[in-house]
Every structure is written in structure tokens, then in C-alpha cells.
Amino acid sequence: MIINKGTLRGMVRDVGFDMFPGLRDIYVQESAETIERLQKSLDTGDYQTLARDIHTQKSVLGTYGADDALEQALRLDKKCKAKVPLTDFAEEVRSFISILKETRDAVNSLTAEDLQGF
Numbered sequence: 423m424i425i426n427k428g429t430l431r432g433m434v435r436d437v438g439f440d441m442f443p444g445l446r447d448i449y450v451q452e453s454a455e456t457i458e459r460l461q462k463s464l465d466t467g468d469y470q471t472l473a474r475d476i477h478t479q480k481s482v483l484g485t486y487g488a489d490d491a492l493e494q495a496l497r498l499d500k501k502c503k504a505k506v507p508l509t510d511f512a513e514e515v516r517s518f519i520s521i522l523k524e525t526r527d528a529v530n531s532l533t534a535e536d537l538q539g540f
Contacts, residue, residue, distance in 0.1 A: 424521075424528040429487030446529055449486060453526040457519055464508070464515050472515065473502035479522070488525040494518045 434442050456475050463472035476498045483492040498518055501511050508515075 424488065424490065424524050426487035426489045433485055446532060450526055450530045453522060457522050457526070460515065460519050464512060467508060469508055472508070476502055483525065486529055491518070491521045491525045494521060
């Protein structure tokens with residue numbers, strides 16, 4: 423499952439049902455920008471931007487209950503902090519970008535009806 427509904431339920435309770443659609447839309451927009459930056463950083467070897475975006479994603483993904491993506495972000499963040507050469511984990515970054523796209527699409531597909539039970 424891309425999104426942990428229990429975690430998302432807690433976030434909706436915290437922010438309120440009426441606020442969630444706006445937060446969802448912000449997440450979708452910002453994740454699209456992050457995906458683009460990660461891809462560009464990977465292509466150009468911009469380690470600093472890549473590391474910053476991966477680090478930021480840890481808290482964002484946790485908030486939205488994206489457990490699989492969060493696990494990848496945690497592993498990648500450790501590699502960045504250890505200064506592992508990007509060439510040694512570029513394929514993992516590509517995989518992370520893919521799961522970020524899936525997560526963005528899953529969050530984007532949530533409707534008000536989906537959240538009614540929260």
C-alpha cells in the first residue's frame with residue numbers, strides 16, 4: 423500500500439477535514455517540483471541539492487503515511503550523510519523518484535469522499 427491510511431487519518435484529524443484538500447494540493451505541487459529537482463540533481467551530479475531534497479522528504483512522507491517511500495528516504499539520507507558517491511546509489515535514487523511519483527498520484531487521487539470516514 424502506497425499510503426498508510428492510519429497515519430493519514432491522524433493527519434486529517436490534526437488539521438481538520440476542511441483543510442486537507444488544500445494541503446493535498448500543496449503536497450502534489452511541491453512533490454512535482456521535488457521530483458523534478460531530484461531528477462535534475464541526479465542528471466547533473468548536484469549532490470548538495472539531492473541530499474537536501476531527500477532529507478526534506480523524510481518528514482513530508484511520514485506526515486502523509488507514505489511508509490515505503492519514507493523507508494527509501496531514510497536509507498538514502500544515511501548514504502548522503504556518509505558522503506557515499508552518487509554513482510554508488512544512483513539507481514536507488516531513480517527508484518525513489520518512481521515511488522515519489524506513485525505517492526504523489528495516490529495522494530492526488532484522494533477525494534473528499536475518501537476522507538469522510540476519517
